Amino acid sequence: MGERDIHVPVLLERCLELLAPALDRTGALHLDATLGLGGHAEAVLLAHPQVRLLGLDRDTQALRLAGQRLAPFADRTRLVHAVYDELEDVLDGEGLDGIDGALFDLGVSSMQLDDADRGFAYAQDAPLDMRMDQTRGVTAAEVVNTYSHGDLARVLRVYGEEKFASRIAQAILRERAKGELSSSARLAELVRDSIPAPARRTGGHPAKRTFQALRIEVNGELAVLERALPAALDALKPGGRMVVLSYHSLEDRLVKQAIAGRTRSTVPVELPFEPPGSEPALQVLTRGAELPDAAEVAANPRAASVRLRAVERKPATDGKQDSR
Incomplete structure (x- = not known):
């Protein structure tokens, strides 16, 4: 497929590294909220032979091409024509109660630009x-x-x-x-x-x-993102992880705010301890926004402006692994 040759997934190895602990679980479900040409999705399916994929994209051409690319994994994939702020409706329609991994690769895709x-x-x-x-x-x-x-x-x-x-x-x-x-x-x-x-x-x-x-x-990219992020964070199962790649300051600001709102303690600063049960349910996995290194930009010039942030829903406190 010619489109595969021009599509280089951004920060692929880092995304896989961050998502791996959430996807190395029996029956794990991964959401690719911005499927595009399926580069990130293909790598996830190859790295995790038991993972099921739910892929969303608003671009019908992208869905068609991604479907061709992911055909070898058809028994583990479900591709849906939807904008990512429709996530709650999609999950309900598919009878799903949550997700283990999630990836948002924001902005315009290589295919759309080319x-x-x-x-x-x-x-x-x-x-x-x-x-x-x-x-x-x-x-x-x-x-x-x-x-x-x-x-x-x-x-x-x-x-x-x-x-x-x-x-x-x-x-x-x-x-x-x-x-x-x-x-x-x-x-x-x-x-x-x-x-x-x-x-x-x-x-x-x-x-x-x-x-x-x-x-x-x-x-309507920013309004859609502002609605989608809370829905995706709420859908994460215990131990679930979400990675977001943004490409300009307006996107990254919304991502930072959404994550901060779910990871910041609400306990008054004058209180010397955090009462049990009041801790934030989510924790940040990256120190600020991670940037691409020179090798990444050299291999893929479109990665030059990327900012990566990742978050995890804390595992269940009883120590049991969620294997749904």
Whole structure:
């Protein structure tokens, strides 16, 4: 499969290492909440011959390709077309009471970036779509052609952390007054021309932040993540572990907050001890966010911005291993 050759799972060995204690259990169930092309999932299934996989993805093309890749493990896999904030409904529908391992590999996938027709990449001309699930939702073209100046500027400033959001929004409004703006190449050109020349010389492609912002808006990525993280943490069985890979500060901030809210003690600081039963149910497995090393980035340039965080639901206090 050609797609396999271009897809290098990010921080694969570290993910496997962190998940292993939770998945080395009889009948363990692993959730891949962002299945993509199935690289992480395939490695998990190979490393743990008894593990069952529940794979979710909102992209129907990704599900099809991942299904081909994971065909040798068909008796241990269940692939579902769903966004990861639908996890509770999926678990209920599958009759599952919890998960042992979970992986979230956030952001846009290699396949989506490399498929010019999807409109995610500013370096290739394509219709402005940017939907991860092409069966529903508004497109990036609808956003740039219908949002007011204020709403466009807000999206670019908040989701893209773009300093020149107002100038770019104004350029978009001028352009669409001449006719519908539907080309990713034309949008990238507008953004470049809206940013002062000195600012264009640093920070990579000048359209990078705008395209990120539009993608997040189109797919509701941050709102979906904010709903999904608590659901996944609640679904972890005792001894279960979750690993999250995020690729920009907005994602990582939400992950950090969700984990902190479940791992921080609620006992008043003036109390000299922690009463039995009041300890947090979860514990952090990483010291802050782990970054890729130089070898990882050299092998997979898309790993350059990744931040990894992991958490574990503490094992049952009676010392018995949960083997569900």
